[in-house]
Amino acid sequence: MAQHLEAARAVLAGVKRDLMRKANVVAVGIGYKTAGGVQSEEIAIICSVEKKLPGADLPAADRVPDSFQGIPTDVIETGRIVAQQDPTGKIRPVPGGVSVGHRAITAGTLGCWVKKNGEFHALSNNHVLADSNRASIGDAILQPGPHDSGVYPRDRIAELSAFIPIQFGGPDNLVDAAIARAVEVENGGSGCAFAGAIARVLNRGAAAAGRKTRLKPVKISAIEDVVRNEILNIGVVSELAEATLGMEVKKMGRTTGLTFGAVQQIDATVKVDYGNQSAFFVDQIITTDMSQGGDSGSAVVAKNDNKLVALLFAGSDTITVMNRIQNVFSALGITF
Template sequence: MSNYCVMICDHYKAYYKEELLMNEITTLLTCMHPLLDANTYRHFLIISQALLMMTGRITMLSISRWTEKGGSYRTVQRFFSKNIPLSNNHVLANSNNARIGNPILQPGPYDGGRYPRDLIARLSRYVSIRFGGSSNYVDAAIAEGQFHDLDRQIYWIGYVKGVRAVRVGEIVQKTGRTTNYTTGRVTAINATVNVNYGGSRVARMVRQIITTNMSAGGDSGSLLCDLNENAVGLLFAGSSRVTIHNDIRYVQRLLGIRVV
């Protein structure tokens, strides 16, 4: 039956390609529902969501692991089959201390979120942060949620158009939980910094993007974009003088995701 579902879905993809709209799919599935058993209907729904994600983009909202303070996230694609909120390891995975499957809330508990009422996803994967002198490229994690619970548009920025390498001197933008929409200027693109994660844990981060200060606590996980709405970095740390971002290309590679 699953092969039949794929064949039918490919048939509609050939006709509509990347212009499938949710209301068209919903109408189609509603009409077909009386003719399908529950398992087949579920397969159609999953495949339809995967096709829609091929045209998807990215967004932000306040989010956190259910016991932690808030952060920000973006919805990205992984193998065109799941809805994936992207944020930092220290936001979603509590700096290596969470378990896969832990609940993710939006808004986060710090902003009044409660479990299970505000559950939108569960921790799926994170890149471990290595403390004690080893080099790290990213502080990043992803979760998996339901299609209808996640949005792909960045407030005040819009839909992300692609991914690119940023240059020193460029003006960049982000929208985050705490400072909302801000802009900054790139001052370095290959920086090595030591970041204090508390509890005497210090991580050496390499190949980092440095900008002028454009964030505050709670903005971690914000997607850094150029002024043409291309993703260039993932915000994860900062001070009163600078903000530090992972290069989005390393985030994609190490998490096995695609930001488009």
């Protein structure tokens, strides 16, 4: 099995560019061949297409060969693959798996909390936390996201601290990822009666002296009041693992909640639509359909042991696409 997998990887590396140039092809990767609706144990190069057409209806240059160097191919219809945006309430402290977003977007999902320089950071996608490269470091991140009634500054929980720029229409990408540093939040209104009483006395004195400024008691929440270091309905996640073909996985997302799936392809090259532009991603993982718009940013973990394997960022009507988590952690310089 391992020998066949390595052989398929070597062949795919040499042909993926040509395959991705074919009209209708939106992704290529390594998976198990399916025949008559039944998945076999035969390793194949999987070509995902927007719409599966008879070979006779395609120009010769756009047909996918039956095999490459002895490695069979399989063509599956997935539809167009798009970056996914859009449980939705305000939750404090904030766990992973809930609505979050940059002030300028609708809403995505906070995958999980990670550490950088000893501080907690929210992990999600660039297109969720950094508005697809348009944001600036220090921008406010809201929970819930704006689409779910998140309002600045009331719902600010973090500030954008780093993102990996998405290369549109150019070089290959490995990740759609960003992090935001958790911040202490101000809650209007006094946290204690004594502070309120002192403020009232001082304000009366200020009024008598003719000053217009007034004191307002403010409760400052500690980071522990903001960060709940677990994923909603999943629990604590503290280790990484490699995704393998057939692995059963799960995620908690803003839109579809807790869902389960299975890894169908690894080493995938994918063309992802971001609305008015597209980007190519390599070394991706493709699973069965387990997400909808708004689930972007979800942390994907192994079903049995909660080890983190991927960061969800795109999908179609039939599949979900995610970054290898090792690439995400390396690119952002993060740990647990």
